[in-house]
Amino acid sequence: MLVPLTLLTLAAMAALWPSGSKEGLTLANPYAAAPGVTFDTGRIQRVVTENCTQASATDSTAQGNTAGGSQCTFAFTEPDKGGNPVKVVINPDIAKSHGVKVGDNIRYLNLSNAQAAATGADAPAAQGSPSYIFVDFVRTMPIILLAILYAVVVVAVARWRGLRALIGLVGAYFVLGSFMLPGLVEGKPPLLLALVGSTVIMIGVLYFAHGFSARTSTALLGTIFGLGITALLAAWATDAANLAGVGSHDAATLVNISDNISISGIILCGLIISGLGVLNDVTITQSSAVWELYELAPNTSARKLFSSAMRIGRDHIASTVYTIAFAYAGAALPILIIVMLYNRPLGEALTSAELSEEVIRTLVGSIGLVLAIPVTTLIAVLVVKATGVRGAGLPGQQPRGRTAITADDVEDTGALAAAAAVAGRENADADAPPATRRGRRAAQRDQPQRD
Incomplete structure (x- = not known):
């Protein structure tokens, strides 16, 4: 049953395989920077709350800032590429819901070069317009550590089978990313x-x-x-x-x-x-x-x-x-x-x-x-x-169609033997006449404590 089903599935997959062409698709990349604008990363050294400066209407809309008198959160951040700390304005929703703290790694938008080009090569940034704007947190290290911990735990408990499952998961995401998602985009x-x-x-x-x-x-x-x-x-x-x-x-x-x-x-x-x-x-x-x-x-x-x-x-x-x-x-x-x-x-x-x-x-x-x-x-x-059964079997069993014994079978033999002893007693009780079962239970109740 499975062989023809697998062949049919593979044939259908070959027929439905997407071309991968993205011609005619126009989608603006929100992470694409304008000329002179860069995405930089850094570590927060100090967090302060100050009065917001008067910003242009565009900047006020983008950052949620209002005219002077309201409070804004700024993070003095040391760039990973080196240089003096920069003053990054934190979005009001981030400051209110989660906040930032010293030691956080963040990604921010660097507008200083673009502002300098707009006002003159040596001119300072426009008054009231922030030069460094918070974009997101850098989560690379926590995710890597969790992934490593997950892999270690899976392999330690499930051994080689767990490792094969992790590799199979990578293959599953390959099918999802190279076949199913492009196929949906192309209208399959x-x-x-x-x-x-x-x-x-x-x-x-x-x-x-x-x-x-x-x-x-x-x-x-x-x-x-x-x-x-x-x-x-x-x-x-x-x-x-x-x-x-x-x-x-x-x-x-x-x-x-x-x-x-x-x-x-x-x-x-x-x-x-x-x-x-x-x-x-x-x-x-x-x-x-x-x-x-x-x-x-x-x-x-x-x-x-x-x-x-x-x-x-x-x-x-x-x-x-x-x-x-x-x-x-x-x-x-x-x-x-x-x-x-x-x-x-x-x-x-x-x-x-x-x-x-x-x-x-x-x-x-x-x-x-x-x-x-x-x-x-x-x-x-x-x-x-x-x-018949797959594993190594137990004393008194004569399994049919047994395959080769694996390491898992050898390690599980003791546990299976213990379970078989319990199952054997339960089966004997189940097959015995009611009077015999009642006699056994009565004998167990009357058994001396020393036993």
């Missing part, structure tokens, strides 16, 4: 684009991180099923709920730069992509649960194995629903606060243009992953009963 069919790109990502990530095995293939089949359900629901919901997405500034910008870009198509593609990670999580976990349960009790019937695995799956469903809901709620927290301050009825707020996209994303993603769990479990039970 968004539903087909999202399905093909997401399937390629899942095939690469699952096999690269977890290896080629029946267990991984089972998870992949369940993932593709959940992906198909999510795509169909997303296509219907985008049209039925009229998700136009033109309320945001970014969407309005995209609409105006090209006639090929469809905001509804971008929303549709986003609904599908947003559920990939959680969908992959539940399918690979459910597949692994079936294999481990069978490895502990290989004589278990298919019906009982399915029921046991679904008890695990129901717990996973409950926790995953919360995961998706709170993840999207956290991302939309500023919007939630604004809607709350509007004092609108709850039903009207949830169906508004501001929140409806997040609500539908949560519902569509949750339905897809919930339906993927029983399907993955059923496929896993059928496959494991046909192929």
